[in-house]
Amino acid sequence: MLKIQNLQAGVEGREILKGIDLEVNAGEVHAIMGPNGSGKSTLSSVIAGKEEYEVSGGQILFEGEDIDELAAEERAHKGIFLSFQYPVEIPGVSVTNFMRTAINETRKARGLEEMPANEMLKKIREKSELLEIDRNFLSRSLNEGFSGGEKKRNEIFQMAMLEPKLAILDETDSGLDIDALRIVSNGVNKLRSKDNAVIVITHYQRLLDYIVPDFVHVLLDGKIVKSGTAELAHELEEKGYDWIKQEKVSN
């Protein structure tokens, strides 16, 4: 589904990603772990199409197509979803209105009719129940005055509504208490299927107890330096990243 080859990218002339290779297939969950500043958020932003990042080498193939030239919205239309580390507050746009606009614009781009209002309502009800979201919440302005946990739950709610093929969860666990973490993970797990894939970006192993990855990759200084199974996450939790750095140096 996603194939990243020797990706090099940066911002304002500063190279952050220094040759990433990653392949994610349908049905898989990949975790990308790494210390601060290793390039995790840059990688997710580049995949989602944030324009201030410049790709200087390599390529990103999504379902076989090079997406370098595609705008963020076009990538969304193809089924790429990014759950933001810091969701933006947009006063005056209700969660419901936002979701309706996003879904219908996506459908329009795919040559489909607008979703009928009753179907939309039903879907909103189902998905908000899945994320244990209160109805009042849906008429509030998007992310405005939301707690950290509410913002993250709202991100996964959006994911549930948009049903992406590839979801990238950027530090979705940060700022979550244990209950919110359970709700969010439960939501993600229910959305997993053999047809979609998830990339979980995180500092900590904690989230991976709930969303169990098939593969774990360690990102250090803009490169994936080690890949393994869920076991690797536990190892990192125990030993930190230093041993990998040393391993890398000694190699």
Added chain:
Amino acid sequence: MELKDKLVSSFPAIGDGADTRSTLHRIRIEAMKQFEYKGFPSKKEEEWKYTSLNALLKSDYSLFPEGKNKLDLEDVKRYFIHDIDSYRLTFVDGRYDEELSDMAHEGFDISLMSTAIENPEYREVIERYFNKTVNAKDSLTSLNTAFLKEGVFVRIPKGKLIGKPIQILHFSTGNGEALMLQPRNLIVVSENAQVQFIERHQSLSDHEVLTNSVTEIFAEKRAVVDYYKIQNDKLKASLIDNTYISQEGESNVSVHTFSFGGKLTRNNLNFYHRGERIESTLKGVTILGEKQHVDHHTLVNHAFPNCESHQDYKGIYADRSTGVFNGKVIVEREAQKTNAFQQNNNILLDDRATVNTKPQLEIFADDVKCSHGCTIGQLDDEALFYLRSRGIPTKEAKALMMYAFANNVLESVRIPEVKVRINKLIAKKLGVDMGFDGE
């Protein structure tokens, strides 16, 4: 001939059958003298520093258009808020059009200014209220007073709640020439009475139109008045709107100004407090493009204790459009416990668009809460990316953000159909087709 000279020599008060001994006649003579003395305001005056009338004064306006063009309701219906039950007063080229109007009413006065000034029955009320709120030194107001001819006269008796909004529509057909129109409205809302107005000036031709309108509103004790101004005129139409509001104790008056069109629009909105526990609300959404210009000049004069005023103006400026917000708040020494809030936020979509925003607070009382804030910025890229990453294309995402930016001004609109109409106008002005539903 210069416009000023043309106006002075056309002054209608003498020889038009007016009763030369009446108070009204004296007021008009005085007003004419004032205009003759001061002339049109120029950029040298502080209050007109950013708005020049020069270009408008060059046209050879017809001051008293002969006859009026016939309009079909079907053709102009779209300029009304037509999906609500309302009273309609329609003027075409300055003259009342009965066929386009619907004034059937009872229990209060809704009539024409021409009737009110000619009918002895109204002499007392005219003498008591007419021209009593205005700034007599303002030359444009004086000019309007001197040329007093037509407009709307509304008087709501004590305790009467008017269930339907009153729509005031001014059409200009041009009739093949440039037009100058000077409507004059007088609205008296007695104790405990309530009423809503919707006002619009609409040119139907490609000729220049200059409207110099004056509206006086008297809100007596505990009266509630909502006034909505929809300004979405053609690119050759200009409007100078002078609105004067006098409020007595515990009254509540709101004015919303939606400025989306026209060539040059100047809104002089003045609130004077004459009692305690008054609430005044002044809100506006301005969305301009091309070379359009809108100037909002507001004044709230807090003269009594325990009153509140809320001002919130949002502006979005594209292309070479220009905007002005000048918000003056005076809190007199007696006006303790005043709450006065003022906010003006602007988004510039283009390097060539400009806004001049100036809060002007003159506070002479010491126990007051006054705040003001103004911002000029661009759309937030981070927020834009967020919306786009959810599949909303750039254009629609920008529109959604701009809509959101202007939205809190709409929250205080109390007529749902007006809110829907404004939503549609905003979407149209922003060039998108989206299901804004006023949530």
